[in-house]
Amino acid sequence: MSTIFETFKQRAEAVSAEVHRFPHKSAAVDFVVQYLQSAGVADSAQSYAVWADCPFLAGVDKDKLRERVPGLSFEVTREGAAASKVGISQLDWAMASTGSLIQDAAPVERRLVSTLPPIHIAIVETNRLLPDMPAVFSRIRPEQTNYISFITGPSRTADIERVLTIGVHGPEKLIIVFVDEMAAVN
């Protein structure tokens, strides 16, 4: 796992994503909380954070999180996401060869939190890391979901004078958080 993780990290960083890895869920929760606090998430428009429901949240005390981070919401609406600074979601797979994340994105809130806010925190289980595209395509099931998303780094353009510019219509920052052990530690 560690060489393929290194490959993932190198490829994801090459496209301007940040990559972090934690052994337990509680460490990951602490990281996210601290990140939201330092990013200036607050209970005011354009400074909210929205967290789309996901397996990672099972057993996590959401009320406690909301206390620690005012402005954090688990009810994802279009207006809420559009007024947020950070969106958080869990993704299903990671692909080392290109540093990409893959998600069943049919539930709209999963897309709202990863498209509208300028920062996207993406949580993924370390054992969901796959080596390459054939491995990913043998696992994703278009017959079972109407919307599958691949995300590789933040949104980008080179449309003006071919100068690479990060952050166009989607997030300008992608923070990837790997969690080795997903069992709830509360």
Added chain:
Amino acid sequence: MRKEFREKINTALQNPNLTGALGRFSEAYRVSREKAYEGIDFEGVRSQIADRKSHAASHLDELADRFTEMAEARGAKVFRTNDPAKVREYILNLAQQNGVRTIVKSKSMASEEIHLNPFLEKAGIEVRETDLGEWIIQLAGQTPSHMVMPAIHMTKEEVADVFSDKVEQGQAPDIPKLVKFARGKLRTKFLSAEMGITGANIAVAETGSLVIITNEGNARLVTTLPKIHVAIVGIEKLMSDFADVVPVLTALPRSATAQLLTSYVSIISGPVPNTDGTPKQLHIILMDNRRTEMSLDPKFKEALQCIRCASCLNVCPVFRLVGGHVFGKVYTGGIGTILTAWFDALKASDEIQSLCIQCGNCTQVCPGKVPIPDLILELRRRLAVEKGQPLAQKAIFSVVNNRKLFHSMLRTASLAQKPLKKDGFIRHLPFFLSEMTEFRSLPAIAEVPLRDRLKEIKQEPQEEKAAFYSGCLIDFAYPEMGEAVVEILNKAGIEVVFPEGQTCCGAPARFSGAYEVAAQNATDNINALLEQDVAYVVSACPTCTVALKQDFISTFESLGRTDSIPRARELAAKVVDFSTLVKKLVDEGRLTFKQGQQLGKVTYHDSCHLKRTLHVSQQPRELLTKAGHEISEMYEADMCCGMGGSYSLKLPEISAPILERKLKNIKDTGAPLVVMDCPGCVMQIRGGMDKSGAEIKVEHTAQRLAKDLD
């Protein structure tokens, strides 16, 4: 060629922003593309794509049915039509029925193909392109200059001016700020639009899925926020199986933008919930617009293997000079010329097809293995059939095919120039011929053509014989190259014969679309060259070699003359290019180089047909190295020199700057000598060197090696 078209070319050539940006990009692209493909078996991937896309092109109807069935079972509405007008009406009706006032679009070439925006705008609907480049040119009222980078021709200052004029005063030419400005302005459109329109990069029949690839994230917003999603899909995007997505997704980002993967890939297989919980209306329009007709054409079916990466534009020596606006159509570059001929009309490709110099660069990088230069020649042929051959052209070909007359005419023209002749060059020509010598000097015509000079050479009779095929340039302008070939083969114990009945190889006729002329040339040459029993038919001109080895057969195939093909194949089997034959003779120990020579620096220019059609590039380099030369590789050694046969006569304004680049790259090596295998390249490069006053010697490999072999 109309004056307006020439003017368009000249306007483009004189636009330093355009040629500067495209030139720098094409240089950077070559390097970054290679890096993106590291660890990937490109030949393997593109074989897979070509195979799967070709399969799809043979089963379009079946795949469209299957796709429709699968997508509708999931809740999408699929509308299939051949008629662009019906696509526009469908979308307008849908918009009107749902009270749509604003539409946001992510990039869709298919929608550009049918001029959807002006149609909807005329009906009072606001249509916003959201891809940054597309938005810029929409605001500026222009058309895309490049399929992947639509606004590559504009500077940040021009973009700032467009934003200031059309959106909000006071925008500074600062790229990050301009991007942020676009984000803010378009965000409100995304949130308020009632309909989103996208294209699709792949439509999978097996699962009814659309695959949409973007970097900016606009397609995700377009397919998420508005309650109606319309996808306009050209039916050539259909592929059979979900597994077919893998090779396309492997190649498309790498070839298009040298990325391992774009920021976003969305695979949509049915309606998803809207933000208010209602199900989204998903309409998929399968647009034919003559694609089925194309798939039934045995030649042009291959064009449906295109995955729209635009790499053919990025490596094209002509595109990087003139950009996309010269094409005047939605699809640009080599593939754009072919698509325009079908989606618009054959006639619409009449002028733009002449831009192709037939260098074959695009065939090296095309992930769909589309034989673009061949298809452009086929367009030329069909245009010639449709229009009839121009009278002047007819007259020229009839002279070219009469060898004695052709030589005496060239010789007379050359003699008439005697006062202007210096060091074997013609520097100026009178009247209509003057543009031939505007940017390079032309060789003087030899007093005695090779065919007559060879009779004077005493050769030992040998068992093993080779027939020499000279081609026009060596016969009439550079007989010394032919003599060098004879000298070398004699050293190896091979007697060289010169079949008198040989004539022009037919390449000029073929490149002009005059296939009947080319076929007559083929027949005459086959008869002449197969008359005597020889071990080899050798040529020192790569274009002629390709004609003898491949084009005779394909010309007959194009004309349906199957009975002529067996003899063409018989000839093809004996044909070999000069360097390949000499390399073989050296390897067999039948030729040896003078011992211990240190000949200093030399640089080698790869001729298009030798490198890319005959796949010969190492042989001449190895021979030169063995002889004692030290090869100093030039930048873009295998880039066209701008000669392209009669191309340099038809489009001297494009040929000249291509040559200029080549001369610079040669000079930059510091080598006092440049060697090449093609007399046409020698003519172009030697002429250019002479005109620029450089002291660099330009030699054909045969002449060079004749001095180096023992």
